[in-house]
Amino acid sequence: MGNKVKTAISPTREEDYPMWYQEVVKASEMAEKSSVRGCMVIRPWGYTLWENMVAILDAEFKETGVKNAYFPLFIPLSYLEKEAEHVEGFAKECAVVTHHKLEQGPNGGLVPAGELAEPLIVRPTSETIIGESMSRWVSSYRDLPVLINQWANVVRWEMRTRIFLRTSEFLWQEGHTAHATEEEARQRTSMMLDVYTKFVEECLAMPVVKGRKSESERFPGAVDTTCIEAMMQDKKALQAGTSHFLGQNFAKGSDIRFQDADGKDQFAWTTSWGVSTRMIGGMIMTHGDDDGVIMPPRVAPAHVVLLPIFRNDEEKKDVMEYVNSLAGELRQILYHDRKIVVEIDERDTGGARGWEWIKKGIPVRAEIGPKDVEKNAVFAARRDRTPKEKSSIARSDFINGMVEMLDEIQATLFKRAKDFKDSNTHQIDDKNKFYDFYKSKEGIHGGFVMAHWCESLDCEAKIKEDLSVTIRCIPFDSPEESGKCIYCGGKSQKRVLFAKAY
Amino acid sequence: MGNKVKTAISPTREEDYPMWYQEVVKASEMAEKSSVRGCMVIRPWGYTLWENMVAILDAEFKETGVKNAYFPLFIPLSYLEKEAEHVEGFAKECAVVTHHKLEQGPNGGLVPAGELAEPLIVRPTSETIIGESMSRWVSSYRDLPVLINQWANVVRWEMRTRIFLRTSEFLWQEGHTAHATEEEARQRTSMMLDVYTKFVEECLAMPVVKGRKSESERFPGAVDTTCIEAMMQDKKALQAGTSHFLGQNFAKGSDIRFQDADGKDQFAWTTSWGVSTRMIGGMIMTHGDDDGVIMPPRVAPAHVVLLPIFRNDEEKKDVMEYVNSLAGELRQILYHDRKIVVEIDERDTGGARGWEWIKKGIPVRAEIGPKDVEKNAVFAARRDRTPKEKSSIARSDFINGMVEMLDEIQATLFKRAKDFKDSNTHQIDDKNKFYDFYKSKEGIHGGFVMAHWCESLDCEAKIKEDLSVTIRCIPFDSPEESGKCIYCGGKSQKRVLFAKAY
Numbered sequence A, B: 001m002g003n004k005v006k007t008a009i010s011p012t013r014e015e016d017y018p019m020w021y022q023e024v025v026k027a028s029e030m031a032e033k034s035s036v037r038g039c040m041v042i043r044p045w046g047y048t049l050w051e052n053m054v055a056i057l058d059a060e061f062k063e064t065g066v067k068n069a070y071f072p073l074f075i076p077l078s079y080l081e082k083e084a085e086h087v088e089g090f091a092k093e094c095a096v097v098t099h100h101k102l103e104q105g106p107n108g109g110l111v112p113a114g115e116l117a118e119p120l121i122v123r124p125t126s127e128t129i130i131g132e133s134m135s136r137w138v139s140s141y142r143d144l145p146v147l148i149n150q151w152a153n154v155v156r157w158e159m160r161t162r163i164f165l166r167t168s169e170f171l172w173q174e175g176h177t178a179h180a181t182e183e184e185a186r187q188r189t190s191m192m193l194d195v196y197t198k199f200v201e202e203c204l205a206m207p208v209v210k211g212r213k214s215e216s217e218r219f220p221g222a223v224d225t226t227c228i229e230a231m232m233q234d235k236k237a238l239q240a241g242t243s244h245f246l247g248q249n250f251a252k253g254s255d256i257r258f259q260d261a262d263g264k265d266q267f268a269w270t271t272s273w274g275v276s277t278r279m280i281g282g283m284i285m286t287h288g289d290d291d292g293v294i295m296p297p298r299v300a301p302a303h304v305v306l307l308p309i310f311r312n313d314e315e316k317k318d319v320m321e322y323v324n325s326l327a328g329e330l331r332q333i334l335y336h337d338r339k340i341v342v343e344i345d346e347r348d349t350g351g352a353r354g355w356e357w358i359k360k361g362i363p364v365r366a367e368i369g370p371k372d373v374e375k376n377a378v379f380a381a382r383r384d385r386t387p388k389e390k391s392s393i394a395r396s397d398f399i400n401g402m403v404e405m406l407d408e409i410q411a412t413l414f415k416r417a418k419d420f421k422d423s424n425t426h427q428i429d430d431k432n433k434f435y436d437f438y439k440s441k442e443g444i445h446g447g448f449v450m451a452h453w454c455e456s457l458d459c460e461a462k463i464k465e466d467l468s469v470t471i472r473c474i475p476f477d478s479p480e481e482s483g484k485c486i487y488c489g490g491k492s493q494k495r496v497l498f499a500k501a502y
């Protein structure tokens, strides 16, 4: 106890990880629960992060020829009925609109009125309605490919919610493409997974394992579901993005047909791919420490906060002049296509002020008092180091070294997360050891295990039942290697990635 | 008949303006009706336009210190009940969610299940929920101002819908700010109206009249509603943006209180302001002609389309090489902070191809065949001129003159719209003339009339009843001038703007 450093967030990650997560989000002012069950209010600090993520991803999508469109919030019930018929794991938890007006009730309150002939569902995805549109837009091979993306809110009713990780309403993008050939659709599937991988690793500083889902974890209707899986600090896996190759299944369901160059009628080959605000939860759980959120500079809502210190109006004048000119210079600097964002916090709230910015995870803090002005310096700290590590830096070095410092922080976060993932990824070849690993209290959730699997649904299901451990993916870089299934000892040619998951 | 030029859109504006609008939207592939009553599918050509509009406005908002946030899609019924109590013109047409799941029904279909204890409303605005959040966020003068904006979808049930102009679901932004003083809130109200004015005039090329609403046209709960009004080609007015000064009314309703510097408890002063996808409808109706949409270059989804022409593979090779290199050069050019967007349309659909781009309203078209390659030229046309006006331009002139050409088109559109508005705005001082003006068939909807008004609600209501003509605004630049009310002859100090309106 005596040596324990007091941290800004209580409980710590070790004491209670789920509660730590809640507290970190709250303390960062990124988002909060709303009065509507399961829905969140995303506050400016969280929403600006999302905007930065969207801007980068959106530009990458467009670079590959994708264009954005917008589809209705509501889906007719009959569309889902059609889907429910042929989609097994069809989710039935959704918001149902049954009336289109409010009337004065007998007790003075408002009551629903104007019952709809057909109930409407608030979109859990826009898949069906996009399919219906594509079937109208496509008639010839000349109309292909169709490369559409939508950024929107979707709703899936959740009973137990956690901000960003699982909420009834969330923000996401869903891409849908239709192609004339299987090859082109397969290329698109992997192209978009690559876009996600690059973004998550380079911008969110989250190392991921790239692979293919097992049949039982596959998206309903998909021929192939590919994904990227990240490791949280409680050693559980979080899926950070998926890209599906749907073969001709979806086109058959939605009647997306075209005449090929020879005049022959064909079904299109389609893909879909998406990421959501859930990524923000993953980013927080990857980098956050016991003092709060740590924002990777590439997506941080702001890069630098300047904290002026003064005791009287005279000091204030000098300090603020210095601070404003410093901010002005920093804001001219380009950091990976975005101008450096500088906050100036002149609230007179004492020491609490600095801690607020630590909890928000801003990459760089700089205190500036009369002495710093005199020395033409700043007293700076980096969020990837401990709160006490501060040092005086000459003004010009601070400005000229800013891009490098931010890149260093970004690299540190990635390295730290990668080391954590790598040191918590194990090869296990013995069933007892595998079971012990996931049952031991010490490891909480164990970590990632690369183990052999015979591809039997049954073995996979048993492991899930016994340990709540699932196959997260069959990694693309898992080498061909003869081995024995970790559950039944049957023949296996490849190790797959097992983990507990969010 | 003999001299009538065949146009791409039928009917023409003169023949049937509302039908012309529908056909123009359809032919442009900007948006279409969806299978969900009252909701539209915004296709890439329309959505990219919206993205461009959003990008410019959003940057302007941020320049003034506003930050974006996101609030829940759903509003608890009780919030609206509270509002309905004290807001007179409270709109009751809304989508009501009463259930949170679907179950297999007795006949095999899906039926709503899991009835909610309290129905939820799909937000018609987020006003109430933003007010509730602000009341939690604000406690001291140090927390002020709060400057929040949200880009989102909202739903107001509509029975008769027209794409972009009136749809059940639409996209918009709503800004909400809270301030410590009345003066600051009033400044913000006019600052945001100025942002809208600048955007609508400079980017959408739509001239507007800026002013204040009369009491009866004011936003419920507002102390002051300011607005910008544009004239459509049928001479009706369309409100292109509003900015409200809400005094302390909204803060009282939502309990947004703060301790001032002297420790005294005060209600905040608030504003709200918004624009929506309705602006797109206004833009189409301002500039469109009988050949379709005309996109102002500043917001156009693309600036230039290159139309390669070839008869065989050999020609194709040469032409495409030329076209691709030309596109590459054009795409390096910055036009008002945005790189020039170039489309290449190599579909072999003959003459129909060029007409499609005319109907889409792309500012510049350029045909390129083997002869143009030989001459190192392009055969170019501008959308602000007639379809037949095409001319050969040297490649280098085309590239070097592109920014100027786009600016010219932008200026032409604005001037044309301004001349139209000015020549259809009249001063009328005689009641009979006023009535004749709006009753005459010739003028369809008459136009704008600047007339005196005694400020009586009664005179205003009578005119509305008789003619469906309303006071669009009391223009800020309307000079003090003694006159007689156009309806009752009573004293008046100012002319106000009358018109029929969308």
Ligand SMILES: [Zn+2]
Pocket: A453, A454, A455, A456, A459, A485, A486, A487, A488, A489, A490
């Ligand atoms: Zn096995």
Ligand SMILES: [Zn+2]
Pocket: B453, B454, B455, B456, B459, B485, B486, B487, B488, B489, B490
């Ligand atoms: Zn009067």
